[in-house]
Amino acid sequence: MTRHIYTQFLSLQMLGLIIGVVLIAAHVFALVQPARTKAFLKALPRNKQLGIAILARRSILSGLSG
Numbered sequence: 001m002t003r004h005i006y007t008q009f010l011s012l013q014m015l016g017l018i019i020g021v022v023l024i025a026a027h028v029f030a031l032v033q034p035a036r037t038k039a040f041l042k043a044l045p046r047n048k049q050l051g052i053a054i055l056a057r058r059s060i061l062s063g064l065s066g
Helices: 012-032 034-043 048-065
Strands: none
């Protein structure tokens, strides 16, 4: 059986539930406070070249895996 670092503290099911709750809470906040969410997202840094490189890498890797 493969040991993963997170299994020392949490089961995979519990980790999935925690991530799900965090994502739902973030989306509820975005629905309730759209102006604050928009301002926060606009303030995030952007780097077009890095974004293209990451997207290209992920596209190649997804093509190789399937």
